[in-house]
Amino acid sequence: xxxxxxxxxxxxxxxxxxxxxxxxxxxxxxxxxxxxxxxxxxxxxxxxxxxxxxxxxxxxxxxxxxxxxxxxxxxxxxxxxxxxxxxxxxxxxxxxxxxx
Numbered sequence: 831x832x833x834x835x836x837x838x839x840x841x842x843x844x845x846x847x848x849x850x851x852x853x854x855x856x857x858x859x860x861x862x863x864x865x866x867x868x869x870x871x872x873x874x875x876x877x878x879x880x881x882x883x884x885x886x887x888x889x890x891x892x893x894x895x896x897x898x899x900x901x902x903x904x905x906x907x908x909x910x911x912x913x914x915x916x917x918x919x920x921x922x923x924x925x926x927x928x929x930x
Contacts, residue, residue, distance in 0.1 A: 842859065
């Protein structure tokens, strides 16, 4: 059994389950009633690798935005004439094409 403790599910906060089958080791959130996402890892050769994959949260600190950051982003998009998803798509295409 892995010495590393599994982090709770990033979506519902419940405890996950680590197990193995013929395909390898994996971790899954087992809270069907609480979790709309029910995330799981891909299969790994070892329990340690599966736990490391589950516990890896590279964007953990970047998932929340300060309200002022959000307001700045929305204000900038508004200045560029972005009022809906179609406008945003058009702006992205314009940027990709070098402004043409």
